[in-house]
Amino acid sequence: MTAITFHSMADSAYLWTAMLAAAEKGVTFSQVALVLGSEEHLRLHPFGKMPVLQHGDLFLYETLAITHYIDRAFEGPPLQPEDAIGQAQVLRWVSIVNAYVFPVMNRFVKERLVRPAWGFDADQAFLESARAPLQMQIRLIGEAVGETGFLVGRRLTLADCYLLPHLLFFSHTPEGAALLGQAPDVAGWLTRMTNRPTYPGSAMSKAYEAFHQLSAGSPLLWSPPRG
Numbered sequence: 001m002t003a004i005t006f007h008s009m010a011d012s013a014y015l016w017t018a019m020l021a022a023a024e025k026g027v028t029f030s031q032v033a034l035v036l037g038s039e040e041h042l043r044l045h046p047f048g049k050m051p052v053l054q055h056g057d058l059f060l061y062e063t064l065a066i067t068h069y070i071d072r073a074f075e076g077p078p079l080q081p082e083d084a085i086g087q088a089q090v091l092r093w094v095s096i097v098n099a100y101v102f103p104v105m106n107r108f109v110k111e112r113l114v115r116p117a118w119g120f121d122a123d124q125a126f127l128e129s130a131r132a133p134l135q136m137q138i139r140l141i142g143e144a145v146g147e148t149g150f151l152v153g154r155r156l157t158l159a160d161c162y163l164l165p166h167l168l169f170f171s172h173t174p175e176g177a178a179l180l181g182q183a184p185d186v187a188g189w190l191t192r193m194t195n196r197p198t199y200p201g202s203a204m205s206k207a208y209e210a211f212h213q214l215s216a217g218s219p220l221l222w223s224p225p226r227g
């Protein structure tokens with residue numbers, strides 16, 4: 001029997017963040033499939049999102065609450081710094097991923113690779129509009145990880161758990177690969193994250209393997225920034 005259960009569809013990036021946090025904490029988990037918008041789903045999560053954590057009688061939704069709970073309720077390496085500045089920096093990165101990275105990077109991946117693979121046209125106007133924000137996001141990530149190898153402080157935190165799914169899949173688009181080719185600190189962070197013992201065999205790694213079957217071989221939509 002596992003310590004906790006996640007109720008979610010398997011291909012949720014926020015589920016992967018929560019799973020990564022649990023794995024890094026050394027907490028065993030299982031996943032139970034949710035049907036999007038079903039009565040059960042809306043009972044567990046009134047806003048119709050995922051994942052939902054179950055720990056005994058406790059049910060918790062919202063990934064920040066879930067990952068904070070995992071960090072505080074279980075023994076294991078801390079996933080948030082002790083000091084006020086470090087904590088604020090982690091929360092800032094979580095907020096950055098929620099407010100800016102998820103709507104741009106995650107949607108870019110869906111428009112660029114997933115929708116065409118399903119036979120739908122990509123939203124070209126969105127893809128073009130994403131160019132400047134994506135360049136800025138990669139620059140900010142590079143500045144953060146360039147100092148210590150992690151987004152915040154000298155060890156993995158919830159901030160890294162939040163970013164990984166999005167950057168990993170974005171790296172598979174031609175534009176993401178080109179941007180990372182110009183950002184060695186960001187590429188190095190991604191390599192180190194996927195070399196951690198928590199990555200191989202994870203749901204995220206399996207999804208990424210499957211994702212490789214989508215065509216990333218198309219030409220660049222726009223040229224990467226210089227230098």
Ligand SMILES: N[C@@H](CCC(=O)N[C@@H](CS)C(=O)NCC(=O)O)C(=O)O
Pocket residue numbers: 011012013014015036048049050051061062063064
């Ligand atoms: N604020 C939520 C967001 C979670 C979220 O957006 N999850 C996505 C999957 S990655 C989802 O539930 N999508 C279903 C939908 O939007 O209909 C959290 O932090 O947990």
